[in-house]
Amino acid sequence: MSEGHDFSLRITPAGAGVDQAEVEQLAIQLRRDLLASGIPGVTRVVEGQAPDGTRSIELIATGIDFLVTGLSAAASVVQITDYVQRWREAHPRRRRVVVSVEAGATSGGSRVSGTAGRRTALLVANAAYRDPGLSRLRSPVSDIRALAEVLGEPGIGAFDVETLTDADESVLRRRVAALFADRQPDDVLLLHFSCHGLKDQRGRLYLAAADTELGSLAATGLPASFVSEQMSESASRSVLLVLDCCYSGAFARDTPVRADRTVYLGEEFRGGGSGRTVLTASSATEYAFEGGQLTSYEAEPSVFTEALVHGLRTGGADLDHDGEITVDELFDYVARRVREAGVGQVPRKWSFETTGALVVARSVRPATLPEEVRADLGSDRPVLRLEAVRALAELLAGGREGYRRAAREALVRLRDDDDSLQVRRAAAAALGDVAPPRPPAPAVQPPAIETPAIETPAVETFVMETPVVEASAIETSATETPVIRTPAVEAPRVEAPPRPLQVQQPLPSARAARVPVMKFRRLLVVGVVGLVVAVSVTIAIVSNQRQSSDSASSGGPGLGQMLTSVTLSHNGSIEYAGLSPDGRWAVTLDAPKDRAAAQVAGLWDASSGLKVATFDTDRGVVFSPDGSAVAVAHYEGKREVTTVNGEQMGVLIGGTTTVSLRKTSGGEVVASFTDHKGSAIMAFSPDSKTVATAGTLASEKSFASPIRLWDVSTGKQLATLTGHENGIQSMRFSKDGNVLVTGAAGGVTKVWDVAAGEATATLDNAWFPVWVSPDGKTFADTRPGDKDGFELRRVPDGKRLALVTKAGTFAGFTPGSEAYATGNDGNVRLFDLATRKARVNLTARVEGDPVFSPDGKLIAAVTKEGAPALFDAVTGQGLTQLTGHGGTVTDLTFAADGQTLYTIGTDKTVRKWSVTR
CATH class of the missing domain: 3.40.50.1460 (Rossmann fold)
Incomplete structure (x- = not known):
């Protein structure tokens, strides 16, 4: 036995549903993989206590049910730990056991929580x-x-x-x-x-x-x-x-x-x-x-x-x-x-x-790397990723165990998966001269997108149609000047009492900067209809890596592989679940007793599944971009149920709504903003320092509808934007936070200079919702009464760049602002923003708007059957379907580094997926 290199691996059940036979089987599998990776001696010992002289560096389990001991003269305790962690994450079944790594007293291993004592x-x-x-x-x-x-x-x-x-x-x-x-x-x-x-x-x-x-x-x-x-x-x-x-x-x-x-x-x-x-x-x-x-x-x-x-x-x-x-x-x-x-x-x-x-x-929450390091990690430029490697090396050598773990994980990913040889070598050097052992990678078959043998009805066959580039389809105006006046458009009639009404809006998505309203009622109607659509329409999306057995898995997670699954300890059914943009927090809405009642909302720590707070809301919950705060709207006043276009809706009559600003870490209220007419709409600035709020009351009679800007840290009012004369239905900040575009009931859209507190453009006959491109140069608004058309306009003067028809509804800009997406009954297409020519269409029908990865190379979307899937944003080809959710997925978001995707659904689970290719 080589001095200082005695390792003990304890394999124990991860839960009550794991029996001894399964523990035994997975322990044997781990031993086989360790031997295949080059560790010279791995022997099984009799069940019992850990060998004398061992010191735990990963105290994961308290009991010992099975022991595997190994001896390696070429590996350190940190490297063995890294290997075992990646071995468990490589296949969902392996997570049914926990493996704690222990080193002999002379090995120099350190204990958790920053001390060796x-x-x-x-x-x-x-x-x-x-x-x-x-x-x-x-x-x-x-x-x-x-x-x-x-x-x-x-x-x-x-x-x-x-x-x-x-x-x-x-x-x-x-x-x-x-x-x-x-x-x-x-x-x-x-x-x-x-x-x-x-x-x-x-x-x-x-x-x-x-x-x-x-x-x-x-x-x-x-x-x-x-x-x-x-x-x-x-x-x-x-x-x-x-x-x-x-x-x-x-x-x-x-x-x-x-x-x-x-x-x-x-x-x-x-x-x-x-x-x-x-x-x-x-x-x-x-x-x-x-x-x-x-x-x-x-x-x-x-x-x-x-x-x-x-x-x-x-x-x-x-x-x-x-x-x-x-x-x-x-x-x-x-x-x-x-x-x-x-x-x-x-x-x-x-x-x-x-x-x-x-x-x-x-902390049960993983450490968050400094923002500048995360930005460099997500860069397409190898020189910036090399800067990230240097910063990670410093964190790895630092005194904070949480940062050391996060830095080690990031370096391992760079070493194994980065497309730059220079970056991989630098990451390997930062991790040490001896590379951690990895299981042999199986031969990976290229992704296959198979066309189902089922004959698709002709009426459902999707043919990509480029919008007609003619005067009737795309109009470019060289002389149009924004008009500042009350619109002459007659407000649409709604079957309702003859008094001002505020119809409750569906809950805004957690990605409020991307999707203004999550139509969760439509998501719920997927039962029998979903089965029919699945037979007649679904394009079979085949996983990149099919594992016929556990032993055939690779050393690192592949595209679409589920990394973690956390179950929210929620009693009863939920109607909607949403995620914060960083995936760390979740919100759930219980089904209301009736459509006039407020809903019970739960705020959850998505990493542990523990509830942070409970509060009432009227389908109004928006997370800040950094996930540190959540704005909650709650109506105080008379409630009724009425019928709008044949559907029962909750109606808020004559009261006001209070917006409460809560910290996600504890759920406590840090500020309250009152006196919003009807319900309230909220939007955070991209830096999470400012929140805009406004009332949404839609009325046939004109009334002042101010937009108020608040300091998130202090709760103090920063400014009031005046000029709208009806309830605000849509608000979007530009990525730099300098521009705010708002759309009001009645068809008036305004472009605001946030710093000056003034409108730079007022447009009538411009309907909501509105979108702002990430570069802040373009915004889109909807055409009144036109389900298949929209306008592209210039920031800040609102000049019309194009009127687009026959392309479907607008569905968002790409992260680089070079293209935009449209949706038409689940068919999603991407168009070049400069030429407005079709670039690609997705090979499967989806529900709701697509979500782009930070680098714009991937698209995540929920299919018509309610399951999430990944698509190539360049070709539109389906890459993999993310299987595992037992209910409809209602929200999804990419991590800032673009390496993972978070999803949540009505099955009360938050899942984390690898999107590394």
């Missing part, structure tokens, strides 16, 4: 006291149980956790002393108390044990000074003490000595030693003694500990998104939530001679 936590919960003067306290046992679970979670806290419940003072004293004894400098120690904190006549603090007597605190209470001494004498340089205590003044009310309402915790825990941090729920005495008895106290769950658990469990406390939760981040997160709860507590923090950041836990 042991991580130990002692959680104390005392609720029952034998002294009749001490009342039963809250419900600390359940609080501690939840905290123990999250701290002991291998992928989060990775602590060895001990809990003590209703213990006597002698037991507490011994366990506290044992926690701090015989420690190493790099050990991380956490001590949490949930109990009564008692303050004597001299102002000294005691922590109450089950046998504490009020008349003899010095003999029966656990002195805070004892805890402080143990902390100071410990060799550990990373100690966290958490006191979730309701402090009491255990003395007569008129006692003059230190009889104030403050517990001087800074003095209690000041002393020798270093690396100590103290967090407390409060520093003030929240209740007192009268006649030897505690005053009346309502038993409630601890808001403080609950906030601790929530911040760790959801990753919300990872405020800088680096993949780790430091004690400072955790305190800031908890303090904010406690203040917002309005319980009157003011959490406090003291630090004594700390050096560096104490990492409490790993």
Whole structure:
């Protein structure tokens, strides 16, 4: 055995539905692949505990059901870990087990959460006291149980956790002393108390044990000074003490000595030693003694500990998104939530001679690489990707484990998949001289698009038709001047009461900058009709890589391969689900009780499936482009149900709508914008710093309909854009945020200079919705009453560039602004923007607008059958269908780096797909 290269691989079930036989089968498969990759010795050992001397660097599972040990003189623990991670991700079935990699004590492997030392936590919960003067306290046992679970979670806290419940003072004293004894400098120690904190006549603090007597605190209470001494004498340089205590003044009310309402915790825990941090729920005495008895106290769950658990469990406390939760981040997160709860507590923090950041836990949310690095990674220019490699190498060598993991993953992708040999070599050099082993890649057959043998009815056969380039089809105006006046177009008649109405709009898509309204009702009608269409129309999209068996899979994910699937813990059915542009957050809408009622919306962490917040909305939820905020519209007023064009719709009568701006990390409201007539429409600027809101009330009578701009960070109003005289139905910012184009009911469209707060063009007879090209030079609006035509106009003066007919509805610009898409009953075509000549048509019919990858080379769309698919944007050919969703997919979005696609559907799952070719 070579010194320093002993590896242990633990294979355990990933869930209750995985039996021992499947664990055994996958373990054998892993061993076979390891041997094939060049590792010289891999042997199976008897089930049991891990071999002596091993140290875990990836504590993924707590139990051990099967062991495979390997010996390699040519691989490091990091490289083996990378190999195993990619092995699991290469096939969905392998994710039914978890594999933890452990290295021998001489291998130099490091532990999770930024330290190589042991991580130990002692959680104390005392609720029952034998002294009749001490009342039963809250419900600390359940609080501690939840905290123990999250701290002991291998992928989060990775602590060895001990809990003590209703213990006597002698037991507490011994366990506290044992926690701090015989420690190493790099050990991380956490001590949490949930109990009564008692303050004597001299102002000294005691922590109450089950046998504490009020008349003899010095003999029966656990002195805070004892805890402080143990902390100071410990060799550990990373100690966290958490006191979730309701402090009491255990003395007569008129006692003059230190009889104030403050517990001087800074003095209690000041002393020798270093690396100590103290967090407390409060520093003030929240209740007192009268006649030897505690005053009346309502038993409630601890808001403080609950906030601790929530911040760790959801990753919300990872405020800088680096993949780790430091004690400072955790305190800031908890303090904010406690203040917002309005319980009157003011959490406090003291630090004594700390050096560096104490990492409490790993975030369940993956670290987000710096924006400039992500931009370079997504560039088509190899020179910029080389800059990204240099930046990733620095992050890989840095001190933040979250960034190191993210950097390593990005470098592996560059090394394996980049189309530049120079970039691949640079990435390999950054990862180390010895390349990680990879399973042998099977021969990959070229993608095949097969025409089904079913005869397609002639009426459904799609023939690409280039719009007629004639005076009647495309008109170029050289003299048209924007007209600033009230349009003479008669408002369309709607079967409704003779008073102003606001018909509820379908929920705007999470990609509000791309798709103004998600017609989710149409998406729901896919049952029997979808089956018929599937037989007669569907073009069979064949996957690039068909795996006949698990052993034939390649070392890296292929195009269309599902990487992860997260199930939202949602009860009941959902009517719509949407994603934030970065794929990190999701929103769901429950089916309303009736069309006049508001809907219950859920905000979710898409990476964990945990619910962040619940709120009511009227089909109005829009995420900011960076995913940090979400705007929610909620109507306050009378509601009715009426019939519009034969369909029952909810009608909002005479009231107003409030737009609430919420943080996605915790769901809390940071600002509210009121007085929107009818419902409200919202649009974020591309930099996520500004949100525009306006009322959508459509009325036959003219009324002022201002658009208000708000600062997202402060909630302050920045400007008011006036001039519209009817409800706003569509709003789009240009990519640089300098231009806003709005379309109002009645057929008036305006182009705004955002900085100046003035309209640069006012156009009548220009219908909504509107779109703005990414380069900000062109916008499109719909022709009144024309389902197959639209106008292309110039920014900023609104001059008409072309009137396009017989091409279908407008469906969006390409990311490079060189082309645009149209849709006609599911047939999507791309046209050159300069010449307006057809470039390509997709080989399958889709539902809704297409979504382009950041580089414009791929198109993702939902087929008529409700499943997502990928298409080549240059040829229009179907590349692969993304199979796995059990319901209709209602939203999809590409990651900023263009490497992955996120989808969500009515089956309550968020799925991540590889789109790397």
